Amino acid sequence: MLSTATQQPFDAGLRDRFHRRSLEHQRPLSTVTMAFTVVAFLCFVGARNLVDGPAAPLGYRLTCALLLALLVLAIPRVRSTWSFGLIGVAYSQVLVAGLAMNIVGVTQPLLWTLPAMVVIPICAAPLWLTPTHFVTGSVLFYATAFALLFGQPLTHDVETVVWMWIVAIGVPTSVVFHFGFYRFRRNHFLLESQLAQLAATDPLTGLQNRRAFVKQAERRLDTVTPDTRTSAIFLDIDNFKSLNDRFGHAIGDHALYQVAQVLMEEISADDSVSRIGGEEFALLLGDGLTGALHVAERLRHAIAAIERPDGRLTASFGVAEHRSGESIMVLLDRADEALLRAKHSGRNRVRAERALPREALQLLADDGSDENGAPVRRHRWEEYYLTSYFQPLYSLSHQKQVGFEALLRGEQDDGTLVPPAVLFAPRPSSDEGGLDRASHVVHLANARKSLPDDAWLFLNILPATFIAEGYADQLAKIVRSVGLEPERVILEILESHGGSVDDMSRAAALYREHGFLIAVDDFGAGQSNLDRLLRIRPDLVKLDGELIRATGHGTEQPILPKLVSLLHLAGMLVVVEGVETAEELILAVESNVDFAQGFLLGRPAKEIAPPESVHRRIDEAFDVIAQGRAHQHALFETEVEPYRVALRLAADALLAGVAMEEAFARLARFERCISCFILDDAGRQIGQEVQGPAWTTDGASLQPVANPRDARWDHRPYFRNAVLLPGVAVSSNPYLSLASGRPCIAVTLALQFAAERSVIGVELDWSALGLPWPAAE
Structure with missing residues (x-):
């Protein structure tokens, strides 16, 4: 097979490659041989000086030797076959001129020149790279030699000897040497080329194999300019193992061959395609990510048209664009990661690379414009784009916008929004924090263009990202690179798994060192609890939207005011989300909430709406x-x-000495009266309470604490307030009764009896709907 291959047609392109390859091989041999000739010529000059008679000046002959030496030194620097042939011709002409000067004045010139006339063409024959060089150089050598050396008359015997040596021996031998050696070099080159091709070719598909593809790609990437765009496509035939297992390897091999034919037909001659191994193929295209995605989609449709015994072939594709300084293996790894996501998301689809955190600054530096000259506000992510929507937050006391929460949205090429279930769906075999980190880059890039200079930017961050090693430093660097300061960025830790409270507490300290503010999102839902807040110590707490609508059990009274008061006592500002109605806004203001956010105050949008309304x-x-x-x-x-x-x-009746039951008789008949009581100076009950109409024993589960006579009540506000205002009947705010488990109100009055101070009071059932409650504190 190899021997027949060497007989293949020798086209022009192959001939040029052969001659260039021959130049590499011949250069050392020619340098040594021609240098030896220079030495031989100098010996010839020395021998001539030993013979008496007039001679050409020695300087001329040594000048010829110097020219020969310079031509020899030029050989290693020759890069083209044409230059190499020109040096050979020039060398032969100088050599003949030197011979002619060396025989001036000798009695038998042919004895000096005839050996050189025969030996020089024969020795030079294998050194000529091409037949054209050989014929041109040999003809000029003989023509110059006869013109310079044979100018005087010769006898018949001398002519016979000269022609016999030159024509019968020198010329035929040099022809045989040149063409024989030329054919040997040619066959060796063809064999070498075929072996190299076999080593670089996948025998089944005829495509490049992995080694050749990587080597060629490395050369190509080494020569790309900064403005050159190059992309890689990694594809894998879906369910190929089942094809081999069910129908045999012959069917599988045929499928691979058909896929290879599709790839070669669909890509341009300047692009590279390879079978990497098994059912995997790789392509290197001279195009950016968008163009490569279109090519991959075209290839996907073309492969889907190939039939297999049980239906049609399909393939999954991963696409990545080359980044400056990146090796081919790193580029293929990123394309392979996208391919894995295509496989895990259902096969027969195209997926684009994901932005990596270390490319964040490069993404921020891209301040491109669209076709209308408007700044680009979205960035490629897989098969769609990421963009930012901003929802305003208002300070209720200041009645103005103070910040904006950046919300991530996905868009198709035509601007259609990607459903959140698709955008935020879990991706197997991928970095779940990749989208989170990419969103920070997108939001910061867009905030630079959109947000007022004095507004906070609220960035959502997953706990796993929040505690990631080194991310605090990296995020601070990104923030400053867009012209913001970390003090203007509030990191909003999302309600999610991914980090212990201890880890988040330590990470919060690192972010605060850079100046970031910390917020905890969705307090009141999921895993959020007071322990989490008290250990992380956020600057702001965002209350889950449901808390603004939450009410006390059986009273329908909002719990928001007390919750806000509790968080304020813990040193945290409060943001309430989900404000959708005027009533909810009023409740937020009445509850002393610091900041509010919701559809009533502004919906998420790309552009910032005027806040006056x-x-x-x-x-x-x-x-x-x-x-x-x-x-x-x-x-x-x-x-x-x-x-x-x-x-x-x-x-008044008690002070007049009337018995307790009689003194409280009128009060105990009031509908809401649970009981009337007397407490001593230590807050302990004196005697039996007088039960009223609202008294009940239904709270059986509270039976262990149902007897008020077992407790002290001087710590209760209704006791303390009465003591502070002796003689004045004071009413308390509603509280949950420990004895009855119902919302109650106590009306109390401090009296000074002869022996000691006491507090008398009545506990009222305040659980009925519609009863007025005191205004929030």
Whole structure:
């Protein structure tokens, strides 16, 4: 097989490669041979000086030797076959001229020149690279030699000897030497080329094998300029093992061959395609990521048209674009990662590379414009684009925008939004934090263009990303690179798995060293709890939207005011999310919430909306609260006043010496009265309580604490407030009764009896719907 291959047609391209290869081989041999000739010529000059008679000047002959030496020194620097042939011709002409000067004045010139006339063409014959060089150089050598050496008349015998040596021996021998050696070099080159081709070719498909592809790709990437775009496509035939197992390897081999034919037909001659191994193929294209994705999609459709015994072939594709300084193996690894995601997401699809964290600054530096000259606000991620939507947050007290939460959105090429279930779906065999880190880059790049200079940027961050080693330093570097300061960025830790509280507490300290503020998102949902807050110590707490609608059991009273008060006591500012109605906004203001966010105040959008209408809406909420607080207070006082009057009458009766049951008889008949009681100076109950209509024993589960006589109550606000205002009937805020488990109100009055101070009071059932509650503190 190899021997027949050497007889293949010798086309022009192959001939050029052969001559260039011959030049590499011949250069050392020619240098040594021609240098030896220079030495021989100098010996010839020395021998001529030993013979008497007139001679050409020695300087001329040594000049010829010097020219010969310079031509020899030029050989290693020759890069083209044409130059190499020109040096050979020039060398032969100088050599003949030197011979002619050396025989001036000798009696038998042919004895000096005839050996050189025969030996020089024969020795030079194998050194000529091409037949053209050989014929041209030999003809010029003989023509010059006869013109210079044979100018004087010769006898018949001398002519016979000269022609016999030159024509019968020298010329035929040099021809045989040249063409024989030329044919040997040619066959050796063809054999070498065929072996190299076999070593670089996959025998089944005819494509490059992995080694040849990598080697060629390395050469190509070494020569790319910064503005040259190159991409790799990695593809894998889906379910190929089942094809071999069910229908045999012959069917599988045929499928591989058909896929190879599709790849060669669909790509240009300047691109590279290879069978990497098994059912995997790789392509290197001179195009960017978008163009490579189109090529991959075209190849996917073409392969899907190939039939297999049980249907049609399909293939999955991963695409990655080359980055400056990146090796071919790193590029293929990124394309392979995209291929794995294509496999795990259902096969027969194309997936693009993911942006890596270390390319964040490079992404930020890309301030491109679209066809209309507008700044680019989205960046490629897999088969769609990532972009930022901003939702405003308002300070309720200042009644103005103070920050914006950056929310990630995915867009198709035509601008259609990608469903969140697709955008945030778990990706097997991939870095789950990759999208999170990429979102930070996108948001920061867009915030630079969109946000007011004095506004906070709220960045959502997964716990796993938050605690990642070195990410605090990296994020600070990215923030500063866009012209922001970390003090303007609030990191919003999402409600998610991925980090212990201890790890997040340590990480929070690192972010604070850079100036970042910390927020905890969705407090009141999932894993969030007070322990998490107290150990992380966030600057802000974002309450889950459901908390604004949460009410106490059986009362329908909002719990938001007390929760906000608790968080303020812990030293944390409060953001309430999910404000969607005017009533919820009023409740947020009344609950002393610091910041609010929700559809009522602004929906997420690419562009920042004017805030004036929202400012008016918040101001109206304050007006409603100011008007309602007085009305609410009046309603509450109206409801409680009859109990105060009755309690003061009971106090007068007790001071007059009337028995407890008789003194409280009128008060105990009030509908909401649970019980009337007397507490001593230490807050312990004196005697039996007088039960009223609202007394009940239904709270069986609270039976161990149902007897109020077993406890001290001087720590309760209703006791302390009464002691502070002796002689004045005071009412408490609603509280949960320990004895009955119901919301209650206590009306109390401090009295000074002869022996000691006491507090008398009545506990009222305040669990009925519609009862007025005091305005929030």
